[in-house]
Amino acid sequence: MPELPEVETVRRSLERLIAGQSIVAVQVREPRLRKPVAKNFAAILTGRVIHSVGRRGKYLNLRLDDEHVWLVHLGMTGQLTVCDPQTPLRTHDHVVMTLGDGRALRYNDPRRFGLMLVGTATEIEAAMALGVEPLSAAFSxxxxxxxxxxxxxxxxxxxxxxxxxxxxxxxxxxxxxxxxxxxxxxxxxxxxxxxxxxxxxxxxxxxxxxxxxxxxxxxxxxxxxxxxxxxxxxxxxxxxxxxxxxxxxxxxxxxxxxxxxxxxxxxxxx
Ligand SMILES: [Zn+2]
The missing domain is CATH 1.10.8.50 (Helicase, Ruva Protein; domain 3)
Structure with missing residues (x-):
């Protein structure tokens, strides 16, 4: 299971690759993750710009331009990767997006223990219910x-x-x-x-x-x-x-x- 160093590495690569990009299309191919992906998930994300890619514990927090936060937990086997749109879809590509510059952003997760939801910053903070960050001064x-x-x-x-x-x-x-x-x-x-x-x-x-x-x-x-x-x-x-x-x-x-x-x-x- 990805822990803080892996999620931070994903965060850094995604920040470089997708911050500032708009999301022009969202397709949820398999909603049955750890919790079902909400029915309005695609509607909320479509047309938004990814402002920044943050991290809290083992969660990715993608801040959108309308104050919504897109929360991703990679579970046991989740991968959120950017690829060429011509790359053939893989069996476990559950959520597939098209970015403003034409590239694809895909969430692949064979075991489906991952989590994906959107909400306000307050809702997301409550959903995570986390203690302090180990690399912050608060962890003493x-x-x-x-x-x-x-x-x-x-x-x-x-x-x-x-x-x-x-x-x-x-x-x-x-x-x-x-x-x-x-x-x-x-x-x-x-x-x-x-x-x-x-x-x-x-x-x-x-x-x-x-x-x-x-x-x-x-x-x-x-x-x-x-x-x-x-x-x-x-x-x-x-x-x-x-x-x-x-x-x-x-x-x-x-x-x-x-x-x-x-x-x-x-x-x-x-
Ligand atoms: Zn020893």
């Missing part, structure tokens, strides 16, 4: 400490709770906890101030590095031009069960809870 050791007092969940669960901090998923939670030298199964109230600070610093550092490497392509993720990222070659723990830790050479371990795998080094992380 103090903030995490305050949230930690309210819960007895594991540090990994808290970091992946979008209402606490928006944009971290399973891959980057594993990677940043390795960087912070904290095991994913630790309950948050057991973290001391120094560990809390390390977790916050590692979150920002790992996300920034992943953005620099244009995200991680482990399955379907592509940016707005259809290009993959390469951060997956730099994983320290994610999907490396049994392989030697890049720091201490001990095998990386995998534990599953709540249907999700956590990868960690039991020597480097306490």
């Amino acid at each position: 050791p103090r903030y995490l400490q305050e949230k930690a007092q309210l819960t007895r969940r594991t540090v990994k669960d808290v970091l992946m709770d979008q209402r606490v901090v928006a944009g971290v998923g399973n891959i980057y939670a594993s990677e940043l906890l390795f960087r912070a030298q904290v095991q994913p199964s630790r309950l948050v109230p057991t973290l001391d101030a120094e560990e809390m600070t390390r977790v916050v610093k590692a979150t920002k550092a790992v996300l920034r590095e992943a953005i620099t490497h244009r995200g991680s392509s482990i399955s379907d993720y592509r940016d707005g031009e259809g290009q993959p990222g390469d951060f997956q070659t730099r994983f320290r723990v994610y999907d490396r069960e049994g392989q030697p830790c890049r720091t201490c050479k001990d095998p990386i371990r995998r534990e599953t809870h709540g249907g999700r795998s956590s990868f960690f080094c039991s020597t480097c992380q306490v």
Whole structure:
């Protein structure tokens, strides 16, 4: 599933490719995404100009020239890409648009866990219901400490709770906890101030590095031009069960809870 670095990479490529473009035609070929695409979706978007392409957590927010915001969540396998209109339609191209300059903007999503809706800025903010941005100053050791007092969940669960901090998923939670030298199964109230600070610093550092490497392509993720990222070659723990830790050479371990795998080094992380 695309996490913050992948969505930010898509945002940057789309901002370059489509900001300032008008939407001249919209065709919803398959409305059954995570929630059905609204019947008036095409009517609201047609004729609008895409003012800017923003991001909040794992969501893309495309601001239109009439104060509407077009919200896109890529779900598990969504791709929003710009292409030549002559490119043959693919099986899972669910929403297809024509831009003012003749190019096509297409949303492809084999598993259909993505989300697409339009609304006012206030409606969109409410629909997302997100916590702070991890790369903003609002995500601080103090903030995490305050949230930690309210819960007895594991540090990994808290970091992946979008209402606490928006944009971290399973891959980057594993990677940043390795960087912070904290095991994913630790309950948050057991973290001391120094560990809390390390977790916050590692979150920002790992996300920034992943953005620099244009995200991680482990399955379907592509940016707005259809290009993959390469951060997956730099994983320290994610999907490396049994392989030697890049720091201490001990095998990386995998534990599953709540249907999700956590990868960690039991020597480097306490
Ligand atoms: Zn290690």
